Amino acid sequence: MVVLAASVCTRGGKAVLSRQFRDMPKSRIEALLSAFPKLTQSGTQHTTVEDENVRYVYQPLEELYMVLITNRQSNILQDIDTLHLFSQTVTTLCKSADEREILTNAFELLSAFDEIVELGYRENLTLSQIRTNLEMDSHEEKIQEIIARNKEMEATEERKRRAKQFDMQRREMAKRGISSNSISSSSRFPSASEYTAAAQAAVAAESTYEYERNRTSSTRAAPPRGKGMQLGKKSKATDMYEHVRSEIGIEESAPLVRPEVEPVATPPAAASPYASNTGVMVSIVESVSGQISREGSVQGVEVKGDLQLRIADPALSKIRLAIDLPGSVAQFKTHPNVDKALFGSSKMIGLKDASRGFPSNNNPLGVLRWRLTSKGDDPSLVPLSFTCWLSPGSAGTFQVTIEYELQSEDAVLEDVAVTIPVPSEAAEVNSDSLYDHEGQFIRWRLPVISEAEGTSSGSFDFTAEADEESDFFPMEVYFKKTTPFASIDILDIVGVESGESVPFTKEIKVEAENFSIV
Numbered sequence: 001m002v003v004l005a006a007s008v009c010t011r012g013g014k015a016v017l018s019r020q021f022r023d024m025p026k027s028r029i030e031a032l033l034s035a036f037p038k039l040t041q042s043g044t045q046h047t048t049v050e051d052e053n054v055r056y057v058y059q060p061l062e063e064l065y066m067v068l069i070t071n072r073q074s075n076i077l078q079d080i081d082t083l084h085l086f087s088q089t090v091t092t093l094c095k096s097a098d099e100r101e102i103l104t105n106a107f108e109l110l111s112a113f114d115e116i117v118e119l120g121y122r123e124n125l126t127l128s129q130i131r132t133n134l135e136m137d138s139h140e141e142k143i144q145e146i147i148a149r150n151k152e153m154e155a156t157e158e159r160k161r162r163a164k165q166f167d168m169q170r171r172e173m174a175k176r177g178i179s180s181n182s183i184s185s186s187s188r189f190p191s192a193s194e195y196t197a198a199a200q201a202a203v204a205a206e207s208t209y210e211y212e213r214n215r216t217s218s219t220r221a222a223p224p225r226g227k228g229m230q231l232g233k234k235s236k237a238t239d240m241y242e243h244v245r246s247e248i249g250i251e252e253s254a255p256l257v258r259p260e261v262e263p264v265a266t267p268p269a270a271a272s273p274y275a276s277n278t279g280v281m282v283s284i285v286e287s288v289s290g291q292i293s294r295e296g297s298v299q300g301v302e303v304k305g306d307l308q309l310r311i312a313d314p315a316l317s318k319i320r321l322a323i324d325l326p327g328s329v330a331q332f333k334t335h336p337n338v339d340k341a342l343f344g345s346s347k348m349i350g351l352k353d354a355s356r357g358f359p360s361n362n363n364p365l366g367v368l369r370w371r372l373t374s375k376g377d378d379p380s381l382v383p384l385s386f387t388c389w390l391s392p393g394s395a396g397t398f399q400v401t402i403e404y405e406l407q408s409e410d411a412v413l414e415d416v417a418v419t420i421p422v423p424s425e426a427a428e429v430n431s432d433s434l435y436d437h438e439g440q441f442i443r444w445r446l447p448v449i450s451e452a453e454g455t456s457s458g459s460f461d462f463t464a465e466a467d468e469e470s471d472f473f474p475m476e477v478y479f480k481k482t483t484p485f486a487s488i489d490i491l492d493i494v495g496v497e498s499g500e501s502v503p504f505t506k507e508i509k510v511e512a513e514n515f516s517i518v
Helices: 026-039 075-093 099-104 106-116 125-137 139-176 192-218 234-247 340-346
Strands: 001-011 013-021 048-050 052-059 063-070 278-290 297-311 319-324 332-333 364-372 382-391 395-404 413-421 427-429 432-438 439-447 457-464 475-481 487-493 503-518
Touching: 001 026, 001 075, 013 026, 013 099, 026 048, 026 052, 026 063, 048 075, 052 075, 052 297, 063 075, 063 457, 075 106, 075 125, 075 503, 099 106, 125 319, 125 432, 139 432, 139 439, 278 487, 297 319, 332 340, 382 413, 395 413, 395 439, 439 457
Parallel strands: 278 503
Antiparallel strands: 001 013, 001 063, 048 052, 052 063, 278 297, 297 364, 319 487, 332 364, 382 395, 395 457, 413 439, 413 475, 427 457, 432 439, 475 503
8 A cells, every 4th residue: 555645625626735655746746636526426425536547535524525645556445544544633633624724733734644654654553642643742851841840849949948047147137236227227128238238337336336335344443434425325234234244353355446247157069979089989880771561571671780980099090809790690891991801810800001000080980881681571680560450430530559569588779769640630649658749740759668677568549530541651660779780799909019908988879760660
């Protein structure tokens, strides 16, 4: 079957919309469509007509025709089935089958035509799949939108916190005697620069006043003087303070300079993205990706690992790493500058040129990589198994139950999160587990999964509206694992010249990446 063109034309053969799937000039299509009405016979139930070159497969659409132009050797049954899909697409995308509505939705219709037929051959698609492709809905884009909204909410909370902190500081200043009247006597609210200048002046005035008051009270035994210039009437609290101080005999003195205002504490510098390292640090980094079915079977899992070396002290750059690989089935590959023969014979990682040292710029350097893949339905690389139960309810709802079970008794998983797409924002969660419901996603959270914590198995239930079961998939799974999938460890690090052990620190980072339930 070869579809040369799909067209919507008038009863007189005028083309309203046409998409050519083979290299045909516009004049040729117009000539074929203008000849089409002459071949049809009124009052007949036929949906196909032919001339000496092509076959027309058509269906009336109110005052228009949906026409497929095919070669004469095509399968008529497949042609009719394709024609029905084209007609359903037109009636779905357009409110009415008239010329104005067709032209209004021309772009969407042409895109749908391209989804149905590719280079003249029918694609195996349904109407719902075509609509999904036209919507261009991206699961990753939705997740990024959720992350962006979360960042906006965090920024809003941070602004509120800073405003509250500023208000508390202003109240504290008022308690210490720096009132708003001393800051600005204007009836309008001061600007930021005016407020700062006025506050500094008020602090300076208060400091000078305190010094004069202390100096006067320290010479209290001197003959009384007459009333001189007073900055203001003393309060009862000030008189009581001076009375008590004179009774216990405290002498105070201060230099005749204005006290320095205590500087504002400088915020700490941003933390380094890497862990603290003063010597040698080795990182075992792994990422696991794959798919498991909603029934629990493994469809494919891949683990990629990287052994990273960070050296902060140049004196420790000439070293070798002793690696332990007890029965590991992973495929290993060393860095081009690493001695491959040394690694193959003694499982030691060192440079080919022993006179040189590793870079000591405290940046991670990958020296060894490995890869693990599952064979068939092998669950050894899947730390968690999931089983999804979906039961249709009334009024287009589904009761969804998700069960998990830890596959290995020794495994410990942290920060586990299952992101579930929900077509309708109205969802009822019937579970005591931690979860977030934002827009069209529910994120089920599990802080720790382990035998020791008694969380090796569990379930999550909710009810939501959906057209079909596939609307809840794929579910994205994220987790961190405390031990690597590959049997790899660092036994020792020794100096090339001295042969003595070098102190080092080790960290393990294992997390899921593109791990989904389909």
